[in-house]
Amino acid sequence: MLRVGLTGGIGSGKSEVSKRLVALGAELIDADLIAREVVRPGTPGLAAIVAEFGEGILLPDGTLDRPALGSIVFADDERRAALNAITHPLIARRSAELLEAAAPGAVVVFDMPLLVEKGLAGLQDVVVVVDVPVEVQVERLMERRGMTEADARARIAAQASREQRRAVATHVIDNSGSLEELDKRVDALWAELTARAASA
Missing domain, CATH: 3.40.50.300 (P-loop containing nucleotide triphosphate hydrolases)
Structure with a gap:
């Protein structure tokens, strides 16, 4: 079994990544x-x-x-x-x-928004961080969740910073582009995860 910690800031698109990993065969927690x-x-x-x-x-x-x-x-x-x-x-x-x-x-994906804040990176075999610039997070939260800019920034500030997340990552998935680009990156990650699980 391979334990994969998946995290990312609010509005980073982490849910899209977990959805794709499940479609490829991961077990999700x-x-x-x-x-x-x-x-x-x-x-x-x-x-x-x-x-x-x-x-x-x-x-x-x-x-x-x-x-x-x-x-x-x-x-x-x-x-x-x-x-x-x-x-x-x-x-x-x-x-x-x-x-x-x-x-x-199995490749077990732990989808954990607070993985960094709770100090749980060390319990995972692999840590995948979905990363976007803060301005992209703000834009998405305002557009998709109807938040004010102040609310969006408060939610982002209440979480770990991009730097803190990237510091514990074994893999960083950039999600500032299209869904198609994201899928390609997740597919490549999946190939690596399954190879690692098979050799464990």
Whole structure:
């Protein structure tokens, strides 16, 4: 089994890369999906978040109001740390269960936005960083997610810098071009990953 950590800043196109890797045959462990799973209504995760942040972060149907919670934690490092202290252990536990279930010779891609921030690069055999200039991130977040420029820059600033991510990367995928160019780069990466998994 080859453990591949995949990360990139918000708006970098990391999801496109993980989608392509799955289409090529990778097994995916998606931290964002797990993060949603562990705070569904009725979970201990959601109960702990409500206890910490109050009922105001719930929608009328009892699900988590992610934008409301985001506006609190992205503006305040201490509040973000409080949220992470609740969710990160739950995400780690579920990720470990999924890893255990993976096929022996699989290329397992851990899609982790906070791989660098949480110091998890050393746990991976390979670290792939999807990289774009900050201005491209801002542009994409404004266009595709309807964020204001200030919101986009705050989200970017709350994450590791490009330099910090690139410092732990074994592979850097430039995604400032077209989808076609990105696919070619990911295909070349996949050939390298499968060769490495086969020889492990």
